Every structure is written in structure tokens, then in C-alpha cells.
Amino acid sequence: MPANVLDGVDAAKLIDGVAIAKQVRAAVAREVEALKARGVTPGLTVVLVGDDPASTVYVRSKEKACIEAGMNGQTIRLPADTPQADLLALIDKLNADPTVHGILVQMPPPKHIDPQAVILRIAAEKDVDGFHPVNVGRIWIGEKSGFAPCTPAGVMVMLESAGCRVQGANAVVLGRSTIVGKPMTSLLVNASATVTVCHSKTKDLAAVTRGADILIAAIGKPEFVKADMVKPGAVVIDVGINRVDDPSQKKGYRIVGDVAFDAVKNVASKISPVPGGVGPMTIAMLLKNTVRAAAQGMK
Numbered sequence: 631m632p633a634n635v636l637d638g639v640d641a642a643k644l645i646d647g648v649a650i651a652k653q654v655r656a657a658v659a660r661e662v663e664a665l666k667a668r669g670v671t672p673g674l675t676v677v678l679v680g681d682d683p684a685s686t687v688y689v690r691s692k693e694k695a696c697i698e699a700g701m702n703g704q705t706i707r708l709p710a711d712t713p714q715a716d717l718l719a720l721i722d723k724l725n726a727d728p729t730v731h732g733i734l735v736q737m738p739p740p741k742h743i744d745p746q747a748v749i750l751r752i753a754a755e756k757d758v759d760g761f762h763p764v765n766v767g768r769i770w771i772g773e774k775s776g777f778a779p780c781t782p783a784g785v786m787v788m789l790e791s792a793g794c795r796v797q798g799a800n801a802v803v804l805g806r807s808t809i810v811g812k813p814m815t816s817l818l819v820n821a822s823a824t825v826t827v828c829h830s831k832t833k834d835l836a837a838v839t840r841g842a843d844i845l846i847a848a849i850g851k852p853e854f855v856k857a858d859m860v861k862p863g864a865v866v867i868d869v870g871i872n873r874v875d876d877p878s879q880k881k882g883y884r885i886v887g888d889v890a891f892d893a894v895k896n897v898a899s900k901i902s903p904v905p906g907g908v909g910p911m912t913i914a915m916l917l918k919n920t921v922r923a924a925a926q927g928m929k
């Protein structure tokens with residue numbers, strides 16, 4: 631994390647995703663040991679179709695994280711022109727393989743592949759990404775066997791680690807995507823928050839966000855949330871990952887969130903930075919889901 635992002639920020643204010651993810655990963659490693667002692671090594675298989683550079687980096691870090699936690703982590707790389715039928719046949723094989731507890735097909739796939747067909751084909755019990763409609767439903771009805779998508783699940787762990795009281799809080803979720811906003815909403819509702827979901831058609835957005843005790847920003851717009859959109863003392867979690875041009879950086883860009891961190895940190899009681907906030911939690915939660923899939927498979 632670049633030192634300048636957090637310079638002068640009161641440490642007690644920061645929700646440090648790197649540190650929290652480390653704790654989650656250590657707990658996962660202990661659970662892996664316990665499962666191994668019972669004869670099962672949790673295994674995650676990631677399937678990558680094509681060679682999109684960002685996806686390649688994500689996939690590599692998922693495999694590395696699995697291995698560090700003592701799990702089996704394998705990546706199956708398929709050429710970009712792989713027919714959909716071949717990918718579905720591979721998923722069938724992985725569904726039937728007892729050594730594979732979690733299956734993740736890196737999204738988005740190439741254009742000729744229908745992502746929904748892929749998601750539907752993965753056995754719900756191995757869908758550690760939590761995108762299968764069965765898991766979406768299980769999470770909505772609060773069934774513990776369901777898998778929640780890793781990013782919003784990570785946000786819930788961050789709120790808990792930060793000692794933030796969710797029950798009864800007014801939570802505002804900015805964004806209604808299938809992978810972040812909607813599952814975030816269901817997790818917060820199930821944790822007894824009063825939740826408002828905002829999107830591009832929301833009227834007078836700032837008036838809504840100013841009512842939030844907990845504000846979750848997941849819209850993909852760099853530094854969109856300004857200080858005057860935040861209630862003093864609110865807890866702010868920034869899910870956004872946006873590249874902005876920055877000639878002062880060697881790479882020519884830097885990563886910022888959906889929240890104008892420098893200004894909002896003076897208003898919020900607690901805030902997660904970008905980078906170093908939600909990002910590291912996502913992979914940690916993926917490992918956690920995979921270990922649970924392995925444990926549930928033993929019953």
C-alpha cells in the first residue's frame with residue numbers, strides 16, 4: 631500500500647483489510663489442518679478461459695493463497711476459443727471429482743460463452759463464488775449452508791472486526807450488482823440492519839447516503855462519495871477498485887476507491903482504504919468458503 635494514502639490517518643479509524651484478511655487466512659489454515667487430520671485436503675479449482683491480463687493476475691493470486699493455506703489449489707487454463715460445450719463438460723467432470731471442493735470459473739468469460747450457463751452448471755455445493763441461484767436463495771433465506779459471494783461476505787467480517795454494530799443500524803448500499811450490491815443487501819438485512827439500496831436511478835442520492843450509519847460504496851466510480859455525502863460518525867466501507875491516470879507513478883496510474891478517502895476520513899468514525907481494504911478480504915473469504923465446502927461434503 632503506498633504510504634501516502636494512509637499518512638496522518640488515525641489508526642483506530644482505519645478498517646485494515648490486510649490485517650483482517652491475514653487473521654481470516656490464519657483461521658482457514660487451522661481449519662485446513664483439522665480437515666487434513668480427518669483425511670480431507672480442501673481443494674479449489676479455478677478455471678480461466680483466455681488470457682485476459684487482469685484475470686490471469688487474479689487467478690494466480692487465488693492459487694497462491696490456497697497453497698499458502700495448505701489447500702490444494704489448481705488452475706485449469708483453457709484457450710480463449712474454447713467452445714462453451716467443452717467448458718460445461720469440464721465443469722461436469724469437476725462436479726463429479728471428490729477431491730475438488732470448490733469450483734470457480736473466472737469471470738468474465740470470452741464473449742461467446744454465456745456466464746449464466748456456466749454459473750448454473752457448477753454444483754451449488756461447490757459454488758464457492760456464491761453466484762449460483764441456489765446459493766443466492768440460500769443466503770436470502772438465511773440458510774447457513776449457502777455460500778455468500780466473497781466480496782460482500784468479506785465486508786461483513788470487516789464490520790464485525792471493526793466492532794461496528796450492524797443490528798438496528800441504517801445501512802446504505804451504493805450499487806445493486808449481482809456480485810456486490812445485492813448480496814451485500816441480503817447479508818445486512820439478515821444481520822438486522824435497516825437497508826437502503828441505491829443505484830444510478832436513485833433520486834437525491836446524497837440525502838440518502840447522509841442517513842447512513844453504515845455506508846457501503848460499490849459503484850465503480852473513482853472517489854464518487856464526497857465528505858458532504860457522509861453522516862458524521864458513519865462507518866464507510868469502500869469496495870471500489872478504479873484505475874486513475876497518475877503520471878507521477880511509474881505505472882502511469884494508481885488505484886482509488888469509490889470514496890474520496892482524504893476528505894471522508896475526517897467525517898467517518900471508521901473507514902476502509904483502497905488499496906488495503908476490501909480487496910484482500912475477497913480471496914480470504916474464497917478460501918473460507920472452500921474449506922466450508924469441504925467440511926460440508928464430509929457430512
Ligand code: NDP
Pocket residue numbers: 781804805806807808809810811828829830831832835848849850851869870871872908909912
Ligand atoms: P457494476 O458496474 O456491476 O455495478 C455498479 C452499480 O453501481 C450499479 O448498480 C449501478 O447502478 C451503480 N451506479 C453506477 N453509477 C452510479 C451513480 N452515479 N450513482 C449511483 N449508483 C451508480 O459494478 P460491481 O458491483 O461489479 O463493482 C463495483 C465496484 O467494486 C467496482 O469498482 C469494482 O471494481 C469493485 N469490486 C471490488 C471487488 C473487491 O474485491 N474489492 C470485487 C468486485 C467489485 P445501475 O444498476 O442503475 O446501473
